Amino acid sequence: MIWLVGNRGQLGADMEKLLRDGNVAFIASDLEVDITDGRAVERFSSHKKIKWIINCAAYTAVDRAETEREKAFSINSTGAYNLAAAAKKTGAGIVYISTDYVFDGDREGEYTEEDAPNPVSVYGKSKLEGETHTRDTTDKHYIIRTAWLYGGKRGNFVSTMLSLFKKGGEVRVVSDQYGSPTWTKDLAAAVLRIVESGAGGFGVYHYSSEGRTSWYGFAREIHEQGTVLGMLDKKSAVVPITTADYPTAAKRPHNSCLSKERIRKTFGVEIPRWQDSLKNYLLGRGGG
Ligand SMILES: NC(=O)c1ccc[n+]([C@@H]2O[C@H](COP(=O)([O-])OP(=O)(O)OC[C@H]3O[C@@H](n4cnc5c(N)ncnc54)[C@H](OP(=O)(O)O)[C@@H]3O)[C@@H](O)[C@H]2O)c1
8 A cells, every 4th residue: 555645745646546437555644643743754654554755745835945944854854754764664666756956956957866955945855855865864765856847736836826917917937047948747657657567676766858948938838838728818028037036045956867778668657748738738637
């Protein structure tokens, strides 16, 4: 049985749907099992036949983390430790979802799993510590770094852009940060494939969609596809701005592109182009 942790988040919601649709045996929890509370985690996991823990729970408010350092570390680091300790104790394997924000973004080209992390935000530091705890606590772990997620049942970048475009007018979007928009449904499928593969090969893997764009390029594509699919009827202009034009509390990597060679070679995971996944996501939201 799988214990899916954080099932009300973006990724957790799509992971839950995939497990349900595939008739995979699982139990799921979110805030009702507080992962920062080691005893609560132990109580919940003992006497259950858990084979895998998929840890999708996180503190993801990147800017707020700069002033809520303790909370961010408690969930992303201590929470990760508690779950990894429960995995070790019950003999389960664990998946820890991590982030491109463990890198500083100064590299040209794609980051590989061999590149040295150097987080430049509290969020990135707390996630890196979560990786370290997971790795140091149990050998049977997969750390999957991903980037620029959208999906699930709550709001996300795509839904925010669509609602701005529905109002019409000018939408200003940062054009000098680069990465790969990634649909949580694709990532969930990759995670399930890995845990079901029985292939071993524990360690760190990168997963994001194929292709590279900026937030501005992503917004333009949402606008274009939304228009083609008949989801937008007002005129909007997407205007490129720089990171300096849009100051935020947390520093973000300029380059978030991840190399997917390792995950592709080890598990045969197919990686869609980000534009194709966006289209499928929009169609699922009632576009067309
Ligand atoms: N979003 C991105 O663009 C992105 C990019 C790269 C990597 N990631 C990583 O991918 C993973 C999934 O991200 P996501 O966007 O799906 O996250 P999310 O939507 O913020 O979901 C995280 C879930 O964890 C829950 N949670 C928070 N504290 C908890 C606690 N103490 N105990 C149990 N559950 C708790 C949250 O509840 P509340 O929301 O009610 O607090 C939420 O339901 C995370 O590890 C994240 O770091 C995300």
